[in-house]
Amino acid sequence: MDVRKLSAMENTTKAGKTMKQKVKFVVDEEVAKVSDTLPLPLYITNAVFFALFFSVVYFLLTSWREKIRTNTPLHNIDLSEIVAILALIASFIYLLGFFGIDFVQSLFLQPSNDIWAADDDEEENILKQDARKFPCGQALDYSIPKMAPIASPKFVQKVFDDKPAIQTPPPTAEDEEIIKAVVAGTIASYSLESKLGDCKRAASVRREALQRVTGKSFEGLPLEGFDYESILGQCCEMPVGYITIPVGIAGPFMLDGREFSVPMATTEGCLVASTNRGCKAINLSGGATSVLLKDGMTRAPVVRFNSAERAAELKFFMEDPANYETISMIFNKSSRFGRLQTVKCAVAGKNLYMRFCCSTGDAMGMNMVSKGVQNVLDFLQNDFPEMDVIGISSNYCSDKKPAAVNWIEGRGKSVVWEAVIKGDIVS
Structure with missing residues (x-):
């Protein structure tokens, strides 16, 4: 073997051992803890202070009860009570730090920024030695994990273009x-x-x-x-630009005897492809059928009265068919699409929950429903001035969460949909 190669290998081995020793020193070096100076183990110290705290509390309460019974002023204390008070304060301070030691260490063992910077520089100097001496990092016992670089806006655009x-x-x-x-x-x-x-x-x-x-x-x-x-005035206030998302087409999809092509804007791989396979399986099996059972968006404000009787009076007023035309006119004046369908009320103590349901055209319609509800609440305030509006939306609504009332009464579009896929198509 070439002497120069042998010498180079020996130097590499020595350097590798030196690197291991330095890295191991950095990893294994321990900082002295406050708990190391305790004469007893940490769990025994915790138990002592825990028992001391409740013991002196019991002693002081017993002593003060005796003084009250004998009409002795509480400020007349003897030596044992002074010691007990001092022990109570000491044990309380210990327990206040959640068994003390971790809390004390967080106060006294906070390294400065200079110390952290020096440690980082030392590790960086150790790990940045000439990589040619350590092929593939074989001489290192561990590697310091580094955060993935944050993609710049320019880089993000180049991913797509x-x-x-x-x-x-x-x-x-x-x-x-x-x-x-x-x-x-x-x-x-x-x-x-x-x-x-x-x-x-x-x-x-x-x-x-x-x-x-x-x-x-x-x-x-x-x-x-x-x-x-x-x-402008429709969506996305204060724009500073826009983003482009690829749009795929799944289908055709046979629904109620008509074919539809389904656009899907997504950056998720295989999503459009799997949806397209589902559409194909449904089409080969004869298509799907659907029935719209109900279409009505809801909003349920909650109001409070001074008495349950007064809350019930408003419930009867809202559900009286003779008042529906007036309430509907007040509700509908805020939108040319929102039209009131029903109002259902529920009383819980002094609180009254009113569930307004209305059609919203092609929109989801929460804003138009909320505006209509606010119009009705302002109108009711004239005849029920003591009515206190707690919230424009309550749990009787119920928005953005599953609720039994939505399953029973419906919210938005209630649809039943059916597709029977044949066994040979699945195979």
């Missing part, structure tokens, strides 16, 4: 003044659309102002190519 990010043109002199005003707070960010009269320009100005305030780059977030006018 290998083309370079589109650079936003620099702001004009006029926009620069507006940006400075937004950063300074003299112009509200939410009012840019109304002040500028141009939704696209407002999004661009807001985007640049936000970049300057936060110090973060929006380079990977597209700005061009979106109709910001279409969302």
Whole structure:
């Protein structure tokens, strides 16, 4: 064997042993703890203080009860009571720190930032030795885990598009003044659309102002190519850009004798493919059938009265068919799509729960329902001035959680759907 190769191997082995010793020293080095100075084990010390605390409490209560019985002033204390009070304070302080030792250590053993920085530098210097001396890291006993790098906006865009990010043109002199005003707070960010009269320009100005305030780059977030006018007053206030999501098509899907193609916007792999296979199996078996049982969104405010009798009076008023037309007119005036269907009330003590159900057209409709309910509550306040509105939505609603009332009464669209897939198709 070549002498130079043998010498290199020996140097590598020595260096590896040195590295192991240094790393082991860093890992195995222990910090002295406060509990190490205790004359007794930690669990025995805890038991002593625990017993001491309840013993002196019992002693003091017994002593003070005797003084009360004999009409002796409580401030006249003897030596035993002084010792008991001191023991009570000491044991209480110990127990207050959740058995003391961990609490004390957290106060006295907090290394400074300089110590942590020195330890990090030492470990980094050890682990950053010439990698050629330790092929594939074989000489290391352990590796310090490192956090995965956070993807920058530019990197995120390149995941979906290998083309370079589109650079936003620099702001004009006029926009620069507006940006400075937004950063300074003299112009509200939410009012840019109304002040500028141009939704696209407002999004661009807001985007640049936000970049300057936060110090973060929006380079990977597209700005061009979106109709910001279409969302004004409809959805997504204060836009600064938009994102693109791939849209797949599953189907055709045979439902009630009609074929539908189902668009699915997702970045999850195999989701569209598996849905498409399900559509194919249903179609080959003759399709699916569905029946809409009920369609009505609900909102149930809760109000409180001074007496259960008064709450019952409002319940009878709300459920009286003679008052339905008035209540319906008040409810429906807030929307041209929301139409009141039913009102059901339940009394629990002094609280009254009113469950409004209405049609909402093609929308989910929670905002229009809430506005209609608020109109009715304002109307009822005239005849029931002592009514205290606890909440616009209660557990009788019931929103964003499973509830028996929704299963029984229905909420939103109640649908029954059926598809029988043949055995040979499954095979």
